[in-house]
């Protein structure tokens with residue numbers, strides 16, 4: 001008998017630069033989680049969707065207009081096909097599902113297999129073959145069908161593969177339909193056609209849910225009409241006493257309205273909300289930073305929601321020059337990320353030399369991808385993340401005259417990167433605003449926008465900048481992880497107090513805050529604080545007190561690199577959610 005495993009379900013995952021099945025932080029976190037689970041030796045498998053056309057390749061016109069092109073990638077060269085198949089029923093058609101395996105191998109050789117589900121099979125209807133097409137593409141109905149493949153198909157594939165599952169971990173609500181499959185299975189095991197409170201209790205016991213965003217658009221919702229259309233009506237005799245039945249199952253499985261409690265109906269709305277489905281059917285729920293836990297408890301009153309702060313996989317995100325430095329001074333740091341606390345005593349000149357190596361790579365990336373010549377001596381601000389409006393990529397440009405005046409005293413250059421979702425017009429306009437500002441600033445403040453942001457560019461930009469800028473509108477940044485990648489490479493943050501930075505920030509020690517607390521303020525006020533910190537604290541330190549600046553760099557590694565990693569994070573999941 002095989003060891004029961006943790007089954008980690010995720011709609012996106014970043015495992016390899018050549019496998020483009022991720023859009024941003026959620027997928028990067030999934031990949032880093034799997035790598036750390038493999039390092040630690042956690043018995044885990046992961047299930048995701050094979051997005052044959054990836055998310056998209058970003059091309060940018062001279063004015064910053066974004067074009068999205070599909071990506072072709074060689075699936076069979078990178079993944080191993082499993083002979084096992086499973087089927088699900090969607091819109092009354094049988095959909096055949098195949099799985100492709102990727103083995104994530106940890107530092108000690110332990111393997112975590114990742115199964116990519118694929119519907120592109122000749123026996124499937126043309127309509128269904130495209131379900132493993134593009135990540136977050138198509139309409140709401142396409143999304144629901146993809147989520148059914150992931151959640152319901154995923155449970156069935158694991159069963160077909162003979163994998164014994166101890167816990168199902170839903171990385172965001174996209175996989176929450178797995179709970180319905182587990183309910184069905186629990187009832188069938190008892191030869192019942194009706195789901196009872198016992199089934200619900202049994203499923204809850206098996207499920208763990210991590211919620212990732214306080215932004216409402218991040219929580220999937222499907223009309224009950226469409227849900228019935230896609231999944232089929234499944235009338236059952238239900239136990240009315242259980243709150244959950246009224247809240248979700250009753251309304252999902254019954255064809256016509258029942259005597260459901262009105263208040264409950266109002267709370268759930270006239271739709272299937274994947275977040276509520278997961279909340280109702282999980283025994284352990286968490287947000288992804290302490291503050292996000294608080295915000296989530298307010299958003300979803302009545303549910304017990306813990307917090308486990310995100311991390312990054314240290315071995316993956318260390319730039320080559322810092323990996324070499326750590327190898328020389330902190331042997332075993334890959335196996336034991338906590339030992340990075342000893343970075344506090346790294347020789348200053350060695351830290352600076354490693355940083356110069358990382359910065360050279362960044363300047364080379366800028367030259368290659370934009371043709372712009374950056375100055376290796378000039379203070380370089382890095383900003384790279386999804387171009388979502390709440391992240392305010394243009395906050396730095398709120399007062400161009402002020403920025404120019406600052407840069408006259410101490411040279412400043414800025415590297416940007418980030419994709420906007422193809423349907424997100426305001427996000428695309430944000431990219432154009434960065435280009436507009438770049439044009440106006442000209443040579444006074446050089447601004448480069450590196451196209452097609454992904455994990456490869458991500459490592460170079462987060463690791464090679466002199467400061468990592470983050471300007472979200474609080475409390476919308478659930479955690480953020482790019483600043484953790486920077487910290488690991490000795491790049492301090494200048495950030496709004498939101499997400500992980502509330503925990504990682506010590507003023508003038510690990511970096512600097514924009515504003516003095518975590519309350520939302522107007523853009524002008526935040527921009528003024530940003531400019532003040534740059535002008536009065538950061539630039540004078542960088543140019544005139546380099547040793548002090550290197551001290552902050554070491555602190556970033558020792559205090560934040562040693563803690564904000566997925567090795568610590570996975571251990572916390574193991575202790576609180578898995579065991």
Ligand SMILES: *Cc1c(COP(=O)(O)O)cnc(C)c1O
Pocket residue numbers: 023024025026028384385386453454455458459479480481482483485
């Ligand atoms: C780390 C990373 C992110 C996450 O960035 P945030 O700062 O958390 O928004 C997004 N995209 C890529 C490619 C990354 O490497």
